Amino acid sequence: xxxxxxxxxxxxxxxMFVISIIAFSIQDNLGxxxxxxxxxxxxxxxxxxxxxxxxxxxxFLVQYLRFAKNAVQLDFGYSYIFNEPTTEVVLxxxxxxxxxxxxxxxxxxxLSVPIGVYSAIKPRALLSRFFMGVSxxxxxxxxxxxxxxxxxxFAIGVTWTPFPADTGWGSxxxxxxxxxxxxxxxxxxxxxxxxxxxxxxxxxxxxxxYLVLPAISLASIMLPLFIRLxxxxxxxxxxSEYVKFARAKxxxxxxxxxxHALKNTMLPVITVGGVQIGTLVAYTILTETVFQWPGMGLxxxxxxxxxxxxxxxxxxxIVGLIFVITNTLVDLIYGLVNPTVKLTGKPA
Amino acid sequence: xxxxxxxxxxxxxATMTGAAxxxxxxxxxxxxxxxxxxxxxxxxxxxxxxxxxxxLSHMTHDPLVRWTQDLEFEPxxxxxxEQVDDTTMRMTLRxxxxxxxxxxxxAEDVVWTVERLKRSPDFKAIFAPIESVTAVDAATVEFKxxxxxPLLLNLATYIFPMDSEFYSGTDEDGDPKDEIVKNGxxxxxxxxxxxxxxxVVEHRKGTRMEFERNPNYWDSESPGNVDTIVLxxxxxxxxxxxxxxxxxxxxxxxxxxxxxxxxxxxxxxxxVTMSGTRIIFFHMDQNRVEAFQDPRVRQAxxxxxxxxxxxxxxxxxxxxxxxxxxxxxxxxxxESLERRYDLEKAQALMEEAGYADGFEITxxxxxxxxxxxxxxxxxxxxxxxxxxVDVDLKTLPKAQYWGExxxxxxxxxxxxxxxxxxxxxxxxEYLTACPDADSGAGQYxxxxxxxxxxxxxxxxxxxxxxxxxxAEMLQQVEQTLHDEAAFVPLHWQDLAWAAAPNVNIEPxxxxxxxxxxxxxxxxxxx
Numbered sequence: 077x078x079x080x081x082x083x084x085x086x087x088x089x090x091x092m093f094v095i096s097i098i099a100f101s102i103q104d105n106l107g108x109x110x111x112x113x114x115x116x117x118x119x120x121x122x123x124x125x126x127x128x129x130x131x132x133x134x135x136f137l138v139q140y141l142r143f144a145k146n147a148v149q150l151d152f153g154y155s156y157i158f159n160e161p162t163t164e165v166v167l168x169x170x171x172x173x174x175x176x177x178x179x180x181x182x183x184x185x186x187l188s189v190p191i192g193v194y195s196a197i198k199p200r201a202l203l204s205r206f207f208m209g210v211s212x213x214x215x216x217x218x219x220x221x222x223x224x225x226x227x228x229x230f231a232i233g234v235t236w237t238p239f240p241a242d243t244g245w246g247s248x249x250x251x252x253x254x255x256x257x258x259x260x261x262x263x264x265x266x267x268x269x270x271x272x273x274x275x276x277x278x279x280x281x282x283x284x285x286y287l288v289l290p291a292i293s294l295a296s297i298m299l300p301l302f303i304r305l306x307x308x309x310x311x312x313x314x315x316s317e318y319v320k321f322a323r324a325k326x327x328x329x330x331x332x333x334x335x336h337a338l339k340n341t342m343l344p345v346i347t348v349g350g351v352q353i354g355t356l357v358a359y360t361i362l363t364e365t366v367f368q369w370p371g372m373g374l375x376x377x378x379x380x381x382x383x384x385x386x387x388x389x390x391x392x393x394i395v396g397l398i399f400v401i402t403n404t405l406v407d408l409i410y411g412l413v414n415p416t417v418k419l420t421g422k423p424a
Numbered sequence: 425x426x427x428x429x430x431x432x433x434x435x436x437x438a439t440m441t442g443a444a445x446x447x448x449x450x451x452x453x454x455x456x457x458x459x460x461x462x463x464x465x466x467x468x469x470x471x472x473x474x475x476x477x478x479x480l481s482h483m484t485h486d487p488l489v490r491w492t493q494d495l496e497f498e499p500x501x502x503x504x505x506e507q508v509d510d511t512t513m514r515m516t517l518r519x520x521x522x523x524x525x526x527x528x529x530x531a532e533d534v535v536w537t538v539e540r541l542k543r544s545p546d547f548k549a550i551f552a553p554i555e556s557v558t559a560v561d562a563a564t565v566e567f568k569x570x571x572x573x574p575l576l577l578n579l580a581t582y583i584f585p586m587d588s589e590f591y592s593g594t595d596e597d598g599d600p601k602d603e604i605v606k607n608g609x610x611x612x613x614x615x616x617x618x619x620x621x622x623x624v625v626e627h628r629k630g631t632r633m634e635f636e637r638n639p640n641y642w643d644s645e646s647p648g649n650v651d652t653i654v655l656x657x658x659x660x661x662x663x664x665x666x667x668x669x670x671x672x673x674x675x676x677x678x679x680x681x682x683x684x685x686x687x688x689x690x691x692x693x694x695x696v697t698m699s700g701t702r703i704i705f706f707h708m709d710q711n712r713v714e715a716f717q718d719p720r721v722r723q724a725x726x727x728x729x730x731x732x733x734x735x736x737x738x739x740x741x742x743x744x745x746x747x748x749x750x751x752x753x754x755x756x757x758x759e760s761l762e763r764r765y766d767l768e769k770a771q772a773l774m775e776e777a778g779y780a781d782g783f784e785i786t787x788x789x790x791x792x793x794x795x796x797x798x799x800x801x802x803x804x805x806x807x808x809x810x811x812x813v814d815v816d817l818k819t820l821p822k823a824q825y826w827g828e829x830x831x832x833x834x835x836x837x838x839x840x841x842x843x844x845x846x847x848x849x850x851x852x853e854y855l856t857a858c859p860d861a862d863s864g865a866g867q868y869x870x871x872x873x874x875x876x877x878x879x880x881x882x883x884x885x886x887x888x889x890x891x892x893x894x895a896e897m898l899q900q901v902e903q904t905l906h907d908e909a910a911f912v913p914l915h916w917q918d919l920a921w922a923a924a925p926n927v928n929i930e931p932x933x934x935x936x937x938x939x940x941x942x943x944x945x946x947x948x949x950x
Contacts, residue, residue, distance in 0.1 A: 105824070106823060106824070107821070107822075107823030107824040107825075107826070107827060108823070108826060108827045108830075111823070111826040111827070112823065113472065113606050114472065114473075114545065114546055114606075115472055115473030115474055115546040115844070116473075116841075116842075116844070116854075116868075117473065117546075117549050117550060117844050117854065117867075118473070118545055118546050118549065119549055119864040119867065120861065120864065120867065121864075122545040122548075125545075126545070126606060154608060157465065157629075157630075158629055158630070159466070159605075159608055159609050159613060160609065224662055224666075227662075227663070227666045227670075228666070231666055231667075231670040231672070232666055232669045232670045233670070257670050258670070258671075259670075260670075260672055261663060261666045261667050261670050261672055262459075262656070262658055262663050262664075262666070262667050262672060263631070263632075263656060263658075365659070365660050366660055366662070366663055367663065368656070368657075368658045368659070368660060368663050368667075370628075370630065370631040374630075374659075375630065377659075378630065378659070380823070381792075381821070381822075381823060382823065383823045
């Protein structure tokens with residue numbers, strides 16, 4: 077176990093090292109940060125002085141070594157746009173993103189398991205087909221479009237009257253498809269301070285309301301995937317010998333489905349899920365931009381637009397670290413769910 | 425399937441909105457919630473010369489004088505001014521004005537501020553003409569220029585006196601409080617004291633900024649009734665519009681051209697547009713393409729481009745087609761100058777110049793800097809195809825584009841320019857003056873157009889204190905640039921703001937895009 081964790085620590089360091097080199101070597105293509113810092117009428121001599129001061133004129137290797145030397149001491153440099161150490165900037169934006177990812181994960185788990193299991197148990201039911209159909213649509217609509225549609229429907233509101241309004245049933249149907257709006261369309265409102273840089277949206281109803289639309293649109297891409305995955309795995313498990321045997325033995329169906337079958341269904345789901353949580357962090361870039369959610373994704377896009385190289389490098393390294401951590405956690409959980417798997421890779 | 429999804433979403437959403445608690449808005453205070461595309465980069469108003477910083481300056485500080493909607497000067501902290509001789513101007517300051525800290529505003533603060541401006545990398549170029557500032561007495565300052573300088577009042581719109589006492593001494597780290605730091609934490613970038621209508625209560629960078637009305641604001645005649653302003657940066661265009669339409673914010677800028685109709689037709693919002701002062705145009709690089717040295721070829725290019733079509737169809741009327749640099753209201757503007765578009769004439773000129781079969785050129789434009797920039801470049805490329813010019817177009821994000829621009833990396837390059845001094849001479853100095861790396865003249869002249877006579881004329885105009893005579897000279901410059909087709913003008917980009925119906929934004933807006941929010945009135949809602 078300890079050996080495994082130490083090995084993973086080295087993985088993390090290696091990943092971060094490789095990312096830093098890649099990020100550093102593309103910086104020349106990210107544009108000139110000086111251009112973003114000064115006004116249009118600033119003469120070239122002033123710009124050159126600033127470039128010199130920031131060390132942007134040094135050769136690549138010198139710049140990288142200077143960065144690496146500081147990075148070893150956990151100093152990742154100063155953000156050009158925020159005028160603060162990049163680690164502080166990232167840490168300030170991290171909780172917002174993690175909360176969004178947490179809310180989304182919760183939504184996915186709570187919805188995908190029952191729906192997936194249901195449509196596996198009753199594959200021919202009308203409701204199952206409906207879920208499958210909707211999930212195809214969900215998977216094929218890009219996140220930002222879902223987000224904009226959600227904003228139009230629930231933040232601005234739409235009035236739609238295809239049915240005759242003067243009849244009772246008509247106005248009832250019209251009311252059903254007309255949305256009022258009123259949901260917050262951007263930002264995270266007034267989150268409650270917990271400690272340090274952590275402000276939470278989970279502490280009040282008011283805060284939770286702000287989470288709803290971003291979390292739904294972020295979930296819209298992963299939810300169908302998980303419903304389909306759970307359904308497929310469950311269908312397979314239900315065909316297996318031991319389920320047939322359990323049935324023959326007369327064990328209650330509920331016990332078979334939710335205890336014996338579901339447990340084995342979840343194994344591959346956990347593996348995929350772990351990887352997908354990392355991907356979810358990447359998808360937040362789109363969601364956060366549309367909803368102006370003040371998290372890391374929005375910060376990263378700003379950093380790219382304004383060529384804030386130190387911030388870009390720090391963000392990429394931290395996201396790399398998150399990937400390694402989630403994968404490690406997944407492996408640990410996997411070991412708990414399926415004791416036949418040994419972490420060190422040696423056969424049991 | 426889509427319908428089902430919408431229906432389902434509607435049902436789910438209806439239940440959720442029912443349960444949702446909306447943020448409490450009821451209070452005796454009047455609050456303006458506004459969304460710009462970005463928040464100010466710093467609280468130090470001398471750190472960057474940019475629209476965002478100047479918008480902030482007008483909220484937290486007052487200039488000596490400011491522009492009215494008709495581009496006239498309006499006294500603010502300076503109540504009167506007189507030209508003592510050709511190189512000296514004396515200004516009388518308003519008395520009884522206090523800074524946010526309670527310190528009294530005096531002539532010393534003006535002297536201190538101008539001296540700091542002369543140290544700021546961004547402002548020092550435009551303040552170079554001022555040789556010295558002295559406080560004659562507590563309420564009088566005297567500006568001296570090395571040579572007669574007609575634009576002193578234009579410069580005075582950039583002088584927002586800062587609280588010299590507040591910014592004196594050193595901070596906890598031992599750094600002087602008045603230092604100007606571009607990349608780092610300075611005292612001035614996080615603390616602010618001016619005379620303006622608002623104080624900064626909170627600044628969470630990139631997320632939220634809160635202002636509160638200055639209770640001791642000197643301008644008791646200001647109709648402004650807003651107690652609190654909450655500024656949220658929303659960079660995504662669609663979200664900014666949605667936030668206004670859903671009632672989450674009361675005032676947004678800019679309004680993206682694609683949403684203009686939607687906002688105009690909405691009952692929950694009103695739209696205000698103005699013809700702007702930022703000229704969008706193309707340079708034709710004479711160093712890279714020999715053909716561009718022939719004025720007939722440059723004219724042919726100008727004749728081939730249909731500015732009106734771009735303004736009408738591409739910009740959906742959100743632009744004023746141009747034939748010159750100077751917009752209306754500027755000294756150099758020539759009312760009678762017509763747009764050239766005439767395809768036959770363009771073809772004839774190309775033939776005359778010996779290029780009937782055309783030639784190949786490269787073209788570059790940004791794709792996220794100006795409104796519809798990439799589409800405009802595509803349209804121009806298509807128009808040039810009709811005079812047999814084969815255009816190889818490349819569009820880039822602004823972060824990469826300006827590096828290419830500095831390298832003069834293409835034969836035709838797009839740029840938009842707003843004159844910081846709101847004066848016609850500025851256009852020529854930066855865009856069409858003979859390029860000179862040492863003096864900085866023609867820093868953005870990617871056409872490498874050079875006409876020493878025009879340089880001389882502009883230099884003379886800058887010493888001419890008789891404003892009428894000066895205007896004549898500047899108009900002569902515009903005329904020559906037009907006759908020689910130094911560049912291909914396209915249009916002045918319009919400005920657009922939108923607000924909730926009870927927010928009276930019209931009186932506080934202007935073409936510089938510095939909303940005077942101190943004078944903003946919000947009607948009470950029942």
